Amino acid sequence: MATAAPTAAGFQDCRNIWVSTLEQLAEADPRIVAVVNDSVGSSKLNSFQKKFPDRVVNVGIAEQVMVGVGAGLANGGRIPFVSAASCFITGRALEQVKADIAYANFNVKLVGQSSGVAYGELGATHHSIEDFAWLRPLANLTVIVPADAWETAEAVKWAAAHDGPVFLRLSRMPVPDLQIPNRSFRPGKAETVRQGGDLTIIACGTTVHLAAAAAERLATEGIAARVLNFSTINPLDEEALHAASATGAIVTVEEASVRGGLGGAVAEFTAAHKPVPVERVGFPGFLPTGSVDWLFREYGLSPEGIEAAALRALGRRG
Template sequence: MNAPANLPGMFDCRDAYVAALEELAAADDRIVAVCNDSVGSSKLGKFRERFPARLVNVGIAEQNMVGVGAGLANGGKVPFVSGAACFLTARAMEQIKVDCAYSQANVKLCGISSGVAYGELGATHHSIEDVAWLRAIDKLTVIVPSDPWETAEAIKAAAAHDGPVFIRISRMPVPAIDRPESAAFSIGKSELLRDGGDVAIIASGTLVHRALDAADTLAGQGIAARVINMATVSPLDTDAVAAAAATGAIVTAEEGLARGGLGGAVAEYCAQHRPVPMRMLGFQGFAPTGSASWLMEHAGLNAAGIAAAAQELVAGKS
């Protein structure tokens, strides 16, 4: 997997997604792809070349796309339904709820270019509500991978999981997270990337590497921050949240709405079981038009913003 030439050490997670999908398809002829005229943006060109009979392009018809996916699942296939996250979730919400989740159809929903990756196209193309919407749907697994390795592992885990899964596939360049060779991905289990007892930072997706950078900044100020990669937002790893609450302060960070998504999930658990001061970082509402990098900076979704929120909480403990 190659990093974009102009961004050394940074990766487009769509490449990891399609590589994993092709690997799965080569080993299992039940694997099929369904898309909404998004072969290019989903990077499914090579998949189409290798498995021409196993790519269904329904055109720009997201509700139909999800319904076709559910039908294929009912016929014994394992469909990966791939489309821009903003349209896949908003336009096909009823089909996701009824055809996939309520019916427990074995459909894998892949939200491409999630968050604010389509920044210059404006609020119509921002997918910042998707996790909040989908987390409210019963029996739907929601995964937000942090880097290429985790994206590929999430795709493989989704294929092995019996039931509907939504995976957020980021196109915003991210670095590979430094992990031990023994690292393993498991649906419903978080990943402790850094230990610390003064404050906990729980992040997902493109905010994970920024959380690690924030922890480095905090360490220089004598603050030991625990960093948790909460890739599975639903079902939530409540044991990890309880351990985070034991630090006495939690910051959540996500490339989505500051309410309803990861932050909302953590806050709901803590309010009922382990009350603790929190700061929930994300977009406050409709985001303006601009590059993805500018939008993240504008919203304070960077290492400095995370560190500042943690500092405020730690200061309040004294």
């Protein structure tokens, strides 16, 4: 049985991994450039800028311009990684993401930093919990939410090699390495974190290790929960969703709004193909100001909260 669990030594800020990977790729490919909105520091691009000073474009606090510059660079044969806080790259520049990147099908890699509620006490203006719902309808935009350092590195490498628009959603919150043997990064394919047949927990990003911990708790109650890492939000792994429906109940877990996000996508699919109880763990809307830890606990993004959602889903199963 493949399992994943937090290990104290394994917690890492995935932004460090993203930039070290980008630097390695840039050494080998002169087409790779970075575009930022006065966010070199928060994007962890300081060392990249020192190594490649002529390959960083800082447009200042002008996110719409930033995305447009990325589109222009891609049209000129470069591979731009456009990096900014996720709340601004998807909120302020959504029209440019839609028209300049997705509609034009330009080879731009959008990197949404400090996603979800990572900014904590800065409140709703800096929370990025609506981004899944905004981006999912852009059918040709691949949306990837890495769950740990290894997956972050693999996602950056894949994005650089992929010919087409990509959105990488990265957090500033350290996460543990998932202890899964023989891992293989396959965009559009779910990763099995833990086997189980009584119900399925589908998670992404910073919540995957919490889902695995919830499955451990359920196991002590004699409940075998399957845990899937849905690191690709768009496109969804429909084969995995068919298999998840076969377990009879599903819990989705995301550091995002349950309206239109991963939970919404799974509910859409099950309603159309095989209706089963779906419990969505995430955020209901604008959130109060509070620390990341408090927000996670308050809205059930914890092993205990996910366990409770699983029991509710099992109670609804016919």
